[in-house]
Amino acid sequence: MQAVVTGANRGIGAGLLARMQGRGDQVIGTSRKPSAGLVECDVARPDGFGALVGALDARPLDLLVCNAGVYLDSGQTLANGYSPQDWADTFAVNVTGVFLTVQALLPALQMGRGKIAIISSLMGSDQRAPGGSYIYRASKAAALNLGRNLATDLRKDGIAVGVYHPGWVRTEMGGSGADISLEQSVGGLIERFDALDMTHSGCFEAWNGDALPF
Numbered sequence: 001m002q003a004v005v006t007g008a009n010r011g012i013g014a015g016l017l018a019r020m021q022g023r024g025d026q027v028i029g030t031s032r033k034p035s036a037g038l039v040e041c042d043v044a045r046p047d048g049f050g051a052l053v054g055a056l057d058a059r060p061l062d063l064l065v066c067n068a069g070v071y072l073d074s075g076q077t078l079a080n081g082y083s084p085q086d087w088a089d090t091f092a093v094n095v096t097g098v099f100l101t102v103q104a105l106l107p108a109l110q111m112g113r114g115k116i117a118i119i120s121s122l123m124g125s126d127q128r129a130p131g132g133s134y135i136y137r138a139s140k141a142a143a144l145n146l147g148r149n150l151a152t153d154l155r156k157d158g159i160a161v162g163v164y165h166p167g168w169v170r171t172e173m174g175g176s177g178a179d180i181s182l183e184q185s186v187g188g189l190i191e192r193f194d195a196l197d198m199t200h201s202g203c204f205e206a207w208n209g210d211a212l213p214f
Contacts (some may be wrong), residue, residue, distance in 0.1 A: 001060055004027070004064050005030070005067055006036055006101055007032075009038055009181070011171035013068070016190065039055045042064075043097030044100075045100075046100055053104060063116075068097055073133055076133075079198055090136065094142070101152050102150060113157070113158040113159060116147075120147065143163070151202035158189050160196050160197055161201050163203065164206070165207065166207050167188070169185045170182060
């Protein structure tokens, strides 16, 4: 299988890259900054995909994992947080970055009748509103909406799209008090990617297969 994982320099992305390569998949991992073994790709920039497209070298793409993301407003307060720049920077990566990645790799996905896996979050569910993290929640809700609309438009091409919650994972972003290990999240997500097909396109699922509320 030929796959691309964005944001593979740390955390869940690095875990996915290692696990998939370990089972024999041909995987290209990306990083916003130069990093050994990864292709430099800034998903927030329309001109940031040249190296990635070149690395794929016109090969059909079986799986695109849109994992690159930021959580800039963690711990911020309504009284003095959530700056306009944090809103702009977060949406540039978490939402626009997903769209630009799909757009840049669409020919390869069409050639391979591939799949798209978007890493969103349960924090993006409209049915859950515990407050706080306004920017991150809004960006993940937008990523979920984007994924479901892509699923509609790409159905004619045989490209399945799934949106996934990786769980609250013990990573740099999730913190040491998170619920599950990186290994649990990565293993579950890969099972979800493998199971994704046209009958499940547009799904919103957790790492363990639970269907999530939109």
